[in-house]
Amino acid sequence: MDAQAKKQRESLSREAWVKAACRTLVERGIENVKVLNLAEALNVTRGSFYWHFESREDLLQELIDVWHRTNTSALIEAANARPASLGEWYVNLMRVWLDATQFDVQLDIAMRDWARKDRAVFELAQSEDSVRVDRLKRAFEAYGCENERIAFTRARILYFQQMGYYMMGVQDPPELRAGYLSEYCSLLTGAQIDSGRVEPFIKELKGLIA
Numbered sequence: 001m002d003a004q005a006k007k008q009r010e011s012l013s014r015e016a017w018v019k020a021a022c023r024t025l026v027e028r029g030i031e032n033v034k035v036l037n038l039a040e041a042l043n044v045t046r047g048s049f050y051w052h053f054e055s056r057e058d059l060l061q062e063l064i065d066v067w068h069r070t071n072t073s074a075l076i077e078a079a080n081a082r083p084a085s086l087g088e089w090y091v092n093l094m095r096v097w098l099d100a101t102q103f104d105v106q107l108d109i110a111m112r113d114w115a116r117k118d119r120a121v122f123e124l125a126q127s128e129d130s131v132r133v134d135r136l137k138r139a140f141e142a143y144g145c146e147n148e149r150i151a152f153t154r155a156r157i158l159y160f161q162q163m164g165y166y167m168m169g170v171q172d173p174p175e176l177r178a179g180y181l182s183e184y185c186s187l188l189t190g191a192q193i194d195s196g197r198v199e200p201f202i203k204e205l206k207g208l209i210a
Helices: 005-013 014-028 035-041 045-052 054-078 086-098 104-113 119-141 147-165 172-177 179-188 194-210
Strands: none
Touching: 014 035, 014 054, 014 104, 014 119, 035 045, 035 179, 054 086, 054 104, 054 119, 086 119, 086 194, 104 119, 104 147, 119 147, 172 194, 179 194
């Protein structure tokens, strides 16, 4: 091993490659997540890539794992929580959906774009969506919805409404988006939110967006 290769191996971690790949996926699409492109972006040789990954496919699997560990896991954790009321559950769920440190919207959008080009990724995305919806359905049931079909339908409406909001690229100001928190909760879940929760949530949302 020459000195330059050893230095690159020691200075560039597997995580650095994964972060660069995620950034490329989001900004330029899966077709540009290539070893040469990433090496140039990181200012290293392609050889250093293979200290951490067996192949490009190994890296792509890591991207899928990152998506699951961040977005799906965060959403499931929020959906599985059981605060005192359904209204508070909804507020907590929205907090996760709107916090980019917990739910990376751009990564989710990029994964959907990838799924349109790769059947295996499409099927994986379908599976992830099913798991997410199922956890929302279980929450509605836990809070007293005894009709399984209604719980399932509400879960789908809630999930597809929020995901559609992202896919359309809607960019509402915090006052508009959070200002209708009570109405959204009522229509999507059938629960009520204390009016005193709205103003604090608007302030919190401004902090998340800033």
